[in-house]
Amino acid sequence: MLDTLIADPIKTPYEIACRKEDEIWFQNAIASVADNDKKRSILYHLYGLDNFPIKSMAELGRMFSITRERVRHIENNMLRKLRELCNRKVPTKIWLIINKKITLTNHP
Numbered sequence: 306m307l308d309t310l311i312a313d314p315i316k317t318p319y320e321i322a323c324r325k326e327d328e329i330w331f332q333n334a335i336a337s338v339a340d341n342d343k344k345r346s347i348l349y350h351l352y353g354l355d356n357f358p359i360k361s362m363a364e365l366g367r368m369f370s371i372t373r374e375r376v377r378h379i380e381n382n383m384l385r386k387l388r389e390l391c392n393r394k395v396p397t398k399i400w401l402i403i404n405k406k407i408t409l410t411n412h413p
Contacts, residue, residue, distance in 0.1 A: 328355075338386035343369055347379050 332355065339345035346357075347369070353359040360368070362376040369376075 334390055344379055344383055348383050
């Protein structure tokens with residue numbers, strides 16, 4: 306956490322703690338909708354979450370020995386499940402964060 310404080314001195318410790326709490330919630334949300342490591346890894350790589358390197362659908366297809374279309378199908382199912390989860394359980398602030406991550410990230 307010290308590196309975060311040094312890298313962004315304008316943030317208060319409270320803001321940093323809230324950000325970390327949001328990240329933990331998001332990771333738990335993905336874990337709850339992804340029923341295996343492959344699906345979780347696909348989302349993490351497509352959107353560069355948790356410092357995973359961003360990969361294209363074609364790269365992920367080769368990595369997991371599946372088609373690019375299957376990667377797209379997995380992504381769409383996982384995003385649908387996340388949206389459903391968010392509609393039931395998430396405060397508006399976190400829903401906006403998730404929606405922003407989903408809609409602002411473009412991948413090939």
